Amino acid sequence: MGFFKDFKEDFNDAVSELVPGGDDTKAEEVMVNTLDGDIDVESELTKLDGLLEQVSKKVDSPASPTVSVARPAEPEKKSFFETKNETKMEAPKTMDVMGNVAEARPAASDENAVITAGMKITGNIESLGSIEVQGEIVGDVACNGKLVVAGKVNGNSSSAEFFADAAKIEGEVVTTGTAKIGVGSVIIGNITATSAVIAGAVKGDIDVNGPVVVDTSAVVMGNIKSRSVQINNGAVIEGFCSQSYADVDVNSVFAL
Known part of the structure; x- marks a missing residue:
């Protein structure tokens, strides 16, 4: 007790x-x-x-004063994929020939892919090196090196340099370098480049922010926009020529 x-x-x-x-x-x-x-x-x-x-x-109760200690806010927990996306670095960007922002191409390799004569490929082709087309491709072609077409391409092409040698091409041609259209080549589509030499037939607009040479054997059905243009005797052009990339301010010349 x-x-x-x-x-x-x-x-x-x-x-x-x-x-x-x-x-x-x-x-x-x-x-x-x-x-x-x-x-x-x-x-x-x-x-x-x-x-x-x-x-x-x-x-x-409120009658008895209490002291409250603020707890620091806990960081928001994020999933693995959210964290991975945040730390992912963006690929370097560059400007294409049209002045639009585009993803930078990886450096071109020394590899050279050859589509031999008699071979036909249906589908898109992409290479870090150069491509030579002697056969036929039905699809888009993209390479970081030089694209040489001596056969047929039915699709758009993108390359660092372009050369058509007696080729038959139906599609847009875009290159960050020089576009050379050889004798006997026929291109149905627009051409975009930094410089161009036209000796074949082109049905489409030519947009070049550098010089353009239209050779004697050339036939162009479309407008030409460039910094300067040289038209050799015998060339046929059905369209307008505009030197809109020239440094000369045309309007100031006629200012009175």
């Missing part, structure tokens, strides 16, 4: 410290009726839990 008496006094003191000015009746209710009889452990634990909950509410 002395053990429970001491426990009662210690418990009352603890409650008094947590709740100043509070009475001891709640603590006495927990202990007084159980000192002389059998103790129901489950019941007493339940009562203690309820009492501690009431004490906690009083301590956390």
